[in-house]
Amino acid sequence: GESVGLHLPTLSVQEGDNSIINCAYSNSASDYFIWYKQESGKGPQFIIDIRSNMDKRQGQRVTVLLNKTVKHLSLQIAATQPGDSAVYFCAENIEGDSSYKLIFGSGTRLLVRP
């Protein structure tokens, strides 16, 4: 079936470096994508979203890139900080028979080395 997946389960970066977290999706009809950050013991926290009519969107220290040709989504974090250590999920919005819902990937753990 359609699914969202991640290339790397764990990413370790040096504090101050840039981080890139990748995600592949397979549903070409998906029109909305979101990145969430989840810290231990907490619920997912919204980071940034992007609609399919865009290929790039920037937030504070974060940028999401969408390549619809190869169905690829990435999250770039500039000047990674220890507080960025968490699990990051991409999610795509899928239209089902009766509703839209977010389908999540399995997550990438980001570890920031001091």
Add this chain to the structure above:
Amino acid sequence: GAGVSQSPSNKVTEKGKDVELRCDPISGHTALYWYRQSLGQGLEFLIYFQGNSAPDKSGLPSDRFSAERTGGSVSTLTIQRTQQEDSAVYLCASSQDRGTATNEKLFFGSGTQLSVL
């Protein structure tokens, strides 16, 4: 309230018992979602509410699982005759309007950690 509130934060139960998990969404949010997260895994969709109606129950894993929402606000997820494989974090999220149908963000609670012994 200021955010999505879930209770209890932790629940330990014996196999075969029934459990109820509660979600208080953000005030005014009409869309409400339940997800389940197993250890080290992504989020698995369970059910979606629009107001008090549940147009999408497709993610409920078995007939032991049910959910209701009253007054367009609080939602309760009930698991009957719990099994060990039900152990997971149950997350609730709310959203304005029609949720992701209108590309609205989902705001998540901290979840209920359910452990079935």
